[in-house]
Amino acid sequence: MENHNVQTGRRFLLVTLLNIIITLFELAGGLLSGSLSLLSDAFHNFSDAFSIVLSYFANRIGKRTPTLKNTYGFRRAEILTALLNSILLIVISAFLLIEAFKRFAHPEEVQGGVMFIVAVISFAANLLSTILLNHDSKHNLNIRATYLHLLSDALASVGVIISAALIIIFHIKWVDPLMSFLVSIYIIYESLPIVHKTFTILMEASPKLSFEEIKKDLLTIPEITGVHHLHAWLIDENEIILSVHVNMKDLPLSQTERIYLKIENILKQRYNVSHVTIQAECNRGRNTELILNEEKSFHNN
Structure with missing residues (x-):
């Protein structure tokens, strides 16, 4: 068990470093190319880095043994973090939906070449991050919330790659905010069940038992x-x-x-x-x- 915790901690550290690098890379690429999808991906990655740090500390706190003051232990720390991370994702996605609508109304010029290169590199890094946390996400709601952050960014990167290809080939400006819109809707859809489940646990609702x-x-x-x-x-x-x-x-x-x-x-x-x-x-x-x-x-x- 102790060795497993050490391995999980190392994965968290590596994923955090990857996300900080991706965030800076995409932020620069988004500003250079003028791509909303890249900037939205950069914001998502920034929230990922923040959520991963929170999840790591919550995971460590949750492993503490019970005390006289906390006789059931500290597992609720991970539930609170999962709730915070999911709400953060929904808020960021809502903000990006508003920005996408603004871009639909007033399309801006986007440099598809820069956008494509940055998106491909970001996708590779995001994919590696999801692979690192995939196993632990199946058994831990806190890690699953973080995993969804990373998965959403990997999907966003795929959307940006497709958008960049369409911009390069067909010069379609509106495909960039469209992809940002679709990814944001998907993230909200995936986050809402975690919010519901964490609220259920914190309100001490009954589990699914007959x-x-x-x-x-x-x-x-x-x-x-x-x-x-x-x-x-x-x-x-x-x-x-x-x-x-x-x-x-x-x-x-x-x-x-x-x-x-x-x-x-x-x-x-x-x-x-x-x-x-x-x-x-x-x-x-x-x-x-x-x-x-x-x-x-x-x-x-």
């Missing part, structure tokens, strides 16, 4: 006679926490522990629950709803 199925599975244990007050939430996109009250027969503590183990195995193997808190009761709460309505419970009392 609570009724969980209840049925727990009731298959002979000693359990009721299940209620079930709560489930996410620490990050992978770790599910669950708490539940179960009615059981009046048993010695030694037997109760064995039933706890059965409950934990069911929840882990069938529902991928990482941590479960169980409260055993004989008759208390037997007729209570599976999902407690706090307001209704208050008025009933």
Whole structure:
């Protein structure tokens, strides 16, 4: 695990350096060629470098062990960073959409040759960056948000290459803002699900679990006679926490522990629950709803 973290850190460092170089290169190329697509790509790369630095530190913070003050650890640091990065992408894309509309109304002269050369080099660097983070992006929402930054830039570079070719061959001015418009729409489309998912986690919404199925599975244990007050939430996109009250027969503590183990195995193997808190009761709460309505419970009392 430690070696994996070191490798991830090295990838983050290399990708950051690549993006800083690409940003400066594209900024100069955009100013020289007059290309909005190149300038938009440069802004995206600048945001990438910023987001990668944030993601790296969030990843390091998230690996810290739990403390007395943070008993669940620091994984939410990565969720907050993923949210920030995604919102940043949407804001930048919205700004570039406005600029693209302005260019449609007032087309400007673009030097296709300079634009093409810069775009090809940028595409190669962006592609290398996405390859470096591809594996980790499949298992970490924070790294995925950064990966999408890089992927969007690689796609933007492809768009700029196509635009430059069309400008060189057919002298079509409006293709430059059109490509900037299309890439910005794509980035917003890809970023919105991450914003939604991070909000869901931060609001402690329930993961996609069938609570009724969980209840049925727990009731298959002979000693359990009721299940209620079930709560489930996410620490990050992978770790599910669950708490539940179960009615059981009046048993010695030694037997109760064995039933706890059965409950934990069911929840882990069938529902991928990482941590479960169980409260055993004989008759208390037997007729209570599976999902407690706090307001209704208050008025009933």
